Amino acid sequence: MKSCAFTVCNIAYLPRALVLAESMLKTSKIELKIVLFESRKKFSDLELNSSAEILFAEEFGFLDFQHLAMIYDVVELTTALKPRLTKYFCQNHDYVYFFDPDVVLYDDANKLQHHFGESSVLLTPHFNSPEQSDVWNDDVGLMRFGAFNLGFFAVRTCEQSKEFLDWWDKRCTFQCFFETQFGLSTDQKWLNVAFAFFDCFKVLRSPIYNFAYWNAFERFNKLRIVDGVYMIDGDPLFFAHISSFNSAEPHCITNRGSVRDQDKTYEVLELFREYAELLNAKTLNMASYTSRNYTYDYFETGEKIGAPLRIAYLDYYKENGNKIDPFNDSDLIRFAKRHNLLGRDTTVKASLAQKEEQGVVIKLMRIFVNLTVRVVGSKRYRVLCNGFLLLSSPRTLSHVWNFRK
Structure with missing residues (x-):
């Protein structure tokens, strides 16, 4: 066998x-x-x-x-x-x-x-x-x-x-x-x-x-x-x-x-x-070797690909199939620049710094939640949260970035 x-x-x-x-x-x-x-x-x-x-x-x-x-x-x-x-x-x-x-x-x-x-x-x-x-x-x-x-x-x-x-x-x-x-x-x-x-x-x-x-x-x-x-x-x-x-x-x-x-x-x-x-x-x-960037995070011309651009391309690909080379298409690059869909290179932080940053974010989120509940009320806040959940995926916003050739 x-x-x-x-x-x-x-x-x-x-x-x-x-x-x-x-x-x-x-x-x-x-x-x-x-x-x-x-x-x-x-x-x-x-x-x-x-x-x-x-x-x-x-x-x-x-x-x-x-x-x-x-x-x-x-x-x-x-x-x-x-x-x-x-x-x-x-x-x-x-x-x-x-x-x-x-x-x-x-x-x-x-x-x-x-x-x-x-x-x-x-x-x-x-x-x-x-x-x-x-x-x-x-x-x-x-x-x-x-x-x-x-x-x-x-x-x-x-x-x-x-x-x-x-x-x-x-x-x-x-x-x-x-x-x-x-x-x-x-x-x-x-x-x-x-x-x-x-x-x-x-x-x-x-x-x-x-x-x-x-x-x-x-x-x-x-x-x-x-x-x-x-x-x-x-x-x-x-x-x-x-x-x-x-x-x-x-x-x-x-x-x-x-x-x-x-x-x-x-x-x-x-x-x-x-x-x-x-x-x-x-x-x-x-x-x-490991110091080099992941190949498919970048266009062949060097621009970094942002997450929303990936979703915009998903819609295009489902409709049009294998018509373009996505990593070397000048129209797609111009589209990404025009709609600010390129990514940014960031340095990975140390674990301690990450935890401290997360703590600050959580505190700010709690302040935001308290203020929001006071302004809109508890029932509307629940509806608002469901709306934010729906918007938490770039896929639900794909129509905002409508790439067409």
Whole structure:
């Protein structure tokens, strides 16, 4: 049986993907396929002494790739094409495994084949038991972001999985936005719906899969090190998902700030320390590449693309199809300049500065809310909030920026 594993990322996450690749080769003897969402022309000098196979997303022959790259930001784009890439790899493989680039594998991925049975798609939930404390990632969080974490899935090639992948691909083509206020959470939230339509899934509930900050409350205190092997409930850890991680501060576990101090055991801190060492080494070796901007944030002439422009182009593309090269169209650039739809380059701030800035914003918002309620009254304020919710997506304002050739 032929199997393959792949991940998706832009240049900023390539060091993480290379850590995953090394763990994949060590545990599974599989050469990871890294689908890079960048221009080969921009990275023609990319040289890696790596066991991974680097594939450029633009070279898969997807006719709408450049247009989707204009419509979506980097997270939305890389997730939107996951179903399509899975279908592509299924053409020549019996089993296809997907892992996010910030995953590290501790066991043989091919062991997943034993779990399929009559099913054709394997998934893992974010967590297996209800969160009892009042935190952001409780049951309501699952309704916002999705019950299943799509940092991993595995597919057995068959007609059953093909039907699901075709449906998922179609939904993700134009509805892979991160807009939880409208029920969308990139590719991930669609799996909540898929269970109503397809009988092809098996859920892996063991805590050895998908060890991550979002299930810290039920798993972190169970992690043990036995003869150099990470164990949970007597079984070897299969994979950890090191998401929202700052390798300069491994003791923080995640920059989301959602892990309790009592869950930061010696074993947990050791796991994240080891990962930080691996990631720092890769990051240092790739500094000349990772310092470059994401290709599809810019026109070929150098202007940065703003979020509203992406939505304006979505409407144009739905009506007109593949008529223009969106990253090199002078009319689109003039349109963006005329309507002030170009983006601005900003420097990423330190986490402490971000938290301080967020605190100021929240205080200002509270003042605004109090004043608004006094002026319009509580009933009208509720109506006003619903209106602001509707306007919170640039897609609801697409008619304001009506690009036409």
